[in-house]
Amino acid sequence: AQSVAQPEDQVNVAEGNPLTVKCTYSVSGNPYLFWYVQYPNRGLQFLLKYITGDNLVKGSYGFEAEFNKSQTSFHLKKPSALVSDSALYFCAVSPPSYSNTGKLIFGQGTTLQVKP
Amino acid sequence: SQTIHQWPATLVQPVGSPLSLECTVEGTSNPNLYWYRQAAGRGLQLLFYSVGIGQISSEVPQNLSASRPQDRQFILSSKKLLLSDSGFYLCAWSRLMTSGTEAFFGQGTRLTVV
Numbered sequence: 001a002q003s004v005a006q007p008e009d010q011v012n013v014a015e016g017n018p019l020t021v022k023c024t025y026s027v028s029g030n031p032y033l034f035w036y037v038q039y040p041n042r043g044l045q046f047l048l049k050y051i052t053g054d055n056l057v058k059g060s061y062g063f064e065a066e067f068n069k070s071q072t073s074f075h076l077k078k079p080s081a082l083v084s085d086s087a088l089y090f091c092a093v094s095p096p097s098y099s100n101t102g103k104l105i106f107g108q109g110t111t112l113q114v115k116p
Numbered sequence: 117s118q119t120i121h122q123w124p125a126t127l128v129q130p131v132g133s134p135l136s137l138e139c140t141v142e143g144t145s146n147p148n149l150y151w152y153r154q155a156a157g158r159g160l161q162l163l164f165y166s167v168g169i170g171q172i173s174s175e176v177p178q179n180l181s182a183s184r185p186q187d188r189q190f191i192l193s194s195k196k197l198l199l200s201d202s203g204f205y206l207c208a209w210s211r212l213m214t215s216g217t218e219a220f221f222g223q224g225t226r227l228t229v230v
């Protein structure tokens with residue numbers, strides 16, 4: 001079955017330090033990859049996506065993600081974390097088999113806690 | 117610009133009562149539309165998606181149904197709610213027939229079945 005794994009339920013980082021939120025996927029073919037952020041009791045906000053091309057993708061709020069095909073990973077990164085980055089982060093994939101439906105498979109989410 | 121509206125924000129309903137959640141999209145035409153459910157603040161499960169008026173695909177068997185009476189309107193319904201229907205429901209849209217396009221989410225409805 002096609003799936004997305006976010007191996008860490010929670011990531012703790014001090015403000016100003018770099019952060020990484022991990023994501024790996026198991027999908028046939030070359031999927032499209034996404035990161036979303038969710039604040040409490042709110043909808044998801046799109047951060048960035050990888051379609052093709054450069055393996056390092058830059059997105060909103062200073063976030064970036066690195067696509068690694070051999071490791072089937074798409075880790076989210078930020079050079080310097082802010083307290084306001086504290087939220088729930090979701091990795092999602094759209095497999096080629098989903099074609100143009102736009103359906104997404106989500107990971108279970110990782111809570112990012114940035115401490116002052 | 118495009119916007120998505122979802123209501124109500126919160127809802128408390130007794131077991132056995134009906135449900136109707138509504139979602140509308142503005143500023144775009146012929147969107148793909150989706151209903152997701154998020155349980156316990158974690159992962160999202162796709163419930164339904166629609167690529168056009170009257171075209172509904174169900175992803176999982178359940179007590180819920182969806183309808184798309186107009187191009188930019190998506191409704192989630194139930195005739196009789198179960199306790200297990202409690203959760204956070206999210207409507208989303210994406211551009212039709214565009215591979216790799218991101219989805220845009222509404223603010224969600226917190227449904228508690230009591």
